Amino acid sequence: MSDIASKVGISRQALYLHFPNRADLLVAASRHVDAENEIDRRLVPSRTATTGRERLDAWIEAFGNYIPVIHGVASALLAMKDTDKAAMTAWNDRMLAVREGCAAAIDALATDEELTASMTRDEATDWLWTLLAVRNWEQLCRECGWSQDRYVEVMQQTAARALIDG
Amino acid sequence: MSDIASKVGISRQALYLHFPNRADLLVAASRHVDAENEIDRRLVPSRTATTGRERLDAWIEAFGNYIPVIHGVASALLAMKDTDKAAMTAWNDRMLAVREGCAAAIDALATDEELTASMTRDEATDWLWTLLAVRNWEQLCRECGWSQDRYVEVMQQTAARALIDG
DNA sequence: ACGTCACTTGACACGGTGTCAACTTGACAC
DNA sequence: GTGTCAAGTTGACACCGTGTCAAGTGACGT
Numbered sequence: 469m470s471d472i473a474s475k476v477g478i479s480r481q482a483l484y485l486h487f488p489n490r491a492d493l494l495v496a497a498s499r500h501v502d503a504e505n506e507i508d509r510r511l512v513p514s515r516t517a518t519t520g521r522e523r524l525d526a527w528i529e530a531f532g533n534y535i536p537v538i539h540g541v542a543s544a545l546l547a548m549k550d551t552d553k554a555a556m557t558a559w560n561d562r563m564l565a566v567r568e569g570c571a572a573a574i575d576a577l578a579t580d581e582e583l584t585a586s587m588t589r590d591e592a593t594d595w596l597w598t599l600l601a602v603r604n605w606e607q608l609c610r611e612c613g614w615s616q617d618r619y620v621e622v623m624q625q626t627a628a629r630a631l632i633d634g
Numbered sequence: 635m636s637d638i639a640s641k642v643g644i645s646r647q648a649l650y651l652h653f654p655n656r657a658d659l660l661v662a663a664s665r666h667v668d669a670e671n672e673i674d675r676r677l678v679p680s681r682t683a684t685t686g687r688e689r690l691d692a693w694i695e696a697f698g699n700y701i702p703v704i705h706g707v708a709s710a711l712l713a714m715k716d717t718d719k720a721a722m723t724a725w726n727d728r729m730l731a732v733r734e735g736c737a738a739a740i741d742a743l744a745t746d747e748e749l750t751a752s753m754t755r756d757e758a759t760d761w762l763w764t765l766l767a768v769r770n771w772e773q774l775c776r777e778c779g780w781s782q783d784r785y786v787e788v789m790q791q792t793a794a795r796a797l798i799d800g
Numbered sequence: 801a802c803g804t805c806a807c808t809t810g811a812c813a814c815g816g817t818g819t820c821a822a823c824t825t826g827a828c829a830c
Numbered sequence: 831g832t833g834t835c836a837a838g839t840t841g842a843c844a845c846c847g848t849g850t851c852a853a854g855t856g857a858c859g860t
Contacts, residue, residue, distance in 0.1 A: 469847075591788065622757065
């Protein structure tokens, strides 16, 4: 909090006049990042895709490319999640929205009768949601040194192969 | 630390006579869990597998079923990783060993000429390593309510489909 | 001139990690 | 018996970060 305050150029206490606690500040920051980065515009290709496969690819591309944008605030929130209850529920709310995106892609696949017979819709949604976790992006792009483009490519490809039979 | 001490029945300070700090205690605990659970025995099927595919399945089964065993201490270490440097390197060391296991499975696939043409060995290793992350197990088995067996099944299946062409 | 609003300084409680000093207790050697 | 050693005890303290509180300041509109 003091780091942020001094960066902003106000006192630590002034920060508490605006945000009741660290978790709320982080949540507000993440919502701000969403607004600044036109989250809705990014999702247009995913929503307007005609086939299930296109929708899956578009969703992975949209969300995959959004991760680096929110990564800073996301990982701060993620780190608090284990100890702070408020951070935990805030993060869960945000991630539930991501799950919705995954569910929509899976539903599109199912409508096209392309969804693998080996998983239920819920399972496929859970799996895709997990694959696209921020921590996984972190591991591949930060620790393993993958480029952002390669990350998106591989995620698209492996998701398609895992979720579509044949 | 006080929680642990009182659970053990000694004073908090006595804990510091045995372990210099929290990170070291957690690392020692994880090594102890390894020893108690005959980690090597669990890996025999993986090492003696004859085909690449068998090796992949055996590795995923062995490690996947080991995650719940170390989950407690692992997630404690994981939580410290972001702030504590000692915990960070300790955890990285442990995870590098896991990566070795993934690399061995990928190599076995490559030897059988079964590894997908769309990823390098390193990429495939990174991908599998990431898929099998503790946090992913946590999400699927704890948050999403998957059973342990189903988790292993789905991981085996999706890994095989992503990593093997055709 | 007055109130109000945003902000300041400075203090403090609380919880957790890690450190330190001084004391006790039991086992063993001689 | 006495000395010694290891392992543990109590009790205190420093440091850091979050969150709270009180009192003061300075600019602004009316």
